[in-house]
Amino acid sequence: MKRLAAVVALLGLATATACSSGSTNKSSSGGGGGLFTTIDVNRPGLDASAPANPYNPKGNSFSGFNAMRIAWVKNHLTDPNQALPGIAASWEIAPDNSAITLKLQPNAKWSDGKPVTAEDVKMSIGIAYTQGSTAFSVTPGAAGAAAEVTVVDNQTLKITQDMASPSPKFARGVLDTAVLPAHVWSSVLPADFWDKLKTARGDGAEAEKARTEITAIGQKVIAFAPPKDVSAGPFVLERVNPGEALLVKNKNFYNAAKVAPAQVKFLNYTGNEQIWNYLTAGKLDQSGFVAAPTDVMNRIKQGPGNEVIKGYSPVAVSMAFNQSKKPYDNVHVRRGLAYLIDRDQVTKVASPEGGTPAVTTSGIHQKAAQAWIPDTLPKLDPYKPDAAKAEAEFKSAGLTKKDGKWTLADGKPWKVSMHAPAGFSDWLSAQENIKSQLIKAGIDAEIQTSPDYPVYLEELAAGKYDVGFWLMALGPAPYDIFQRLYGASNGWTNVAGKIEHSPAGKNGNWMGGPEQIEVDGAKIDPGELTGKLNSANEEAAKPIMAQLAKAANQDLPVIQLWDYVNNQFVNNSRFTGWPHDDEILRLGTGVLASGVWIQLGMVKSKQ
């Protein structure tokens, strides 16, 4: 016991040391608005030698702080095209989604004093093409791709959509584009780039060659290192060392008067537990979503000035089946499992703070489902835990129970083999809990891990797993939501606006579900319907979403387990004015929301 006490004392000492270093940021210089401390939640590990390049995976370019986008797309439940102004002060979307006209900020300047012009934006769009974004893609037949980029005047651009394969989220794709200074970056694009692009968007060998060339330019873009950071955002990069990145206020920023902090510091971290330490010490003014167990969450809430803002996160996690493997090809087995697994318990153990148990399997996040299918949602089978129903389903699938253990129809033992990538602790925790629930019900189960997420996805797509965890309901665009269930992973590919179905095991179809599902007495093709969502407007999408939700609920290609919650950590000791609005608590991919709040003048210095 003495040894134990000594270890405890030592650990206590370590925590105290960690805490004592937490108060340093009060004394730092910078004047005016003070220092804003945060982390880049998207990328662990700062790289001091990485360039200030938003396309470099390690780049010291912090979207919202020293990297700007045309606009900041919102996290709206149903409309993917809503956004907050960025370099574009306003924009107009044609009613049929065929074009978007951008009006730039009249006073926008780069940190070196040069004005931000429409030419800058056009070049940035050219660079986006080399990386292949949703709106700016050279992939033939890509939905929602731009056709023409026209500079109307120094402050105005018009971008039209290729209506051969339109997408309702075309405007989102345009707005969510990084803006770079042409006077620094123009050398990465060859002089004949736009001609090359035109060729690349055509057909034949010429086009193929041009596409390869554009992809090659993409590599140059990723490696490009500007001699110094030239930013149109509220901050500009001052220096980076392995411990932290320091940004200072950009005096030329068009809204500089409303930017509260004089400096921003990004702290380095390698894992979640390090962020927990920063947060419990009250060191961070803001941090994006970080998974944390309840005990740690409580400690963070107790930290001086800390507040946790909960919001909507358009993603859910599910238990997905490979229907080419027995017995998962039988819908009764999947339904039986849905009745058996207590999702409340799974969520309580695996993601008590970062998730809410799925109300049912609808394919849609429960919050978005309220907006999309309010009338259908109550009619879906909620699959409340019910051992008797589960048993009935298993029996109708031909399974037999011998000595309290379920065996397959042919008498062979049944073992549910679940897979997850190593390090995904919430998924592993959930599978551990499901395993325990299944074993209690007489179904043998095991958990297998793969070394990392890319390997996991590769092996999953190759059909190596029976059961795996799968992210779904990726909103806000309706097509994105359902293509996770009735997209390429289940056999339906969208080639040049045409939906084609591949048999199980071919072209990445690992789910191997049936091509037609009976819903309300009629046969539907869920992949075809999902494809329609790509061009449907909100009103047209709603009945399709309802049909697909019913299909997902009856056929259960996956069992929706929990819907994620977006936890934002903020600290009220030094800054205030944090938004509590779901739509802007989470912005586009890779965007650091606090930078956007600061540049819009929402965050105020507490003095």
Add this chain to the structure above:
Amino acid sequence: MSTVLIPETASAAATMRRNFWLGVWRVMKRKPSRLAGVIIIAGFAFMGAFGPMFYPDQLPDDSNAITQAPSWAHWFGTDPQGRDVLALVITGSRYVLLSAAVTAVITVVFGTTLGLFSGFKRGRWDSVLMRITDMKLTIPGLPLLLVLAMVWKFGSPIQMGLVLGLLGWGGVARAVRAQTLSLRERGFIEAARGLGLSTRHIIGKELLPSMAPYIAMNMLIAVTGAVYAQVGLFFLGVLPYEANNWGVMLNLAVFQAGAMITPNALGYLLGPLLAILLLTLGIVLVVDAMDEIFNPRLREE
């Protein structure tokens, strides 16, 4: 050791054995800590062999009692699934200890055989074998294990032990060869040769017993090395996930339960940590005792 040169009768051998065990007992009695070491090791052996039999295959969990602080019901608290940490440590001990034992046996058998052969034969064989050993010693163990873990799943403790053992024999082989080279020039070996005793007899009855303590100690130290190596690999998360593995437990305690932040998860961290600490302590104490048993000069009569 020269006593063995006299042809033994059955009773003489028995007397010797009795004297040996008496000596062991005396050494043990002098420092009670050594006795504690033996008890610890015996305890771990018992835990590995029979411990898991006291628990069901699937440990009972409780979603209402996840990550609890130590209490009378759960001496080391519960894990994030609401399972008893002590039960996890005990059921997880079999894999760790069995693979450590396999490692130790392979290290010692392989290392000793090679070292003895090399040192006794000398010449060409010695050169070839020692160059191989040198090459083996230059291979960094951990990076190699990390690479191996990508292709091999290490599902069974025997596999794990085999790989660790094959990585660890180099040092023992070199040391045993050095000892052999020195011993083979001693008088009693000369005498044995002069008497025309067979090589097998010389190696088996003359050389090996002189090195027994050294080999035995190496074996025990190999056990701790193997435990550290595999727990480390599991901690890094490169080996397959198994809820009751000590390394996995340490990993989850820090990265999932937040043992560095919340005192509730401390038991989860301390459970496997204390098990490793205790095992190391037991081995150190037994090695200390062995040193004195086999080395007459250390005996304080």
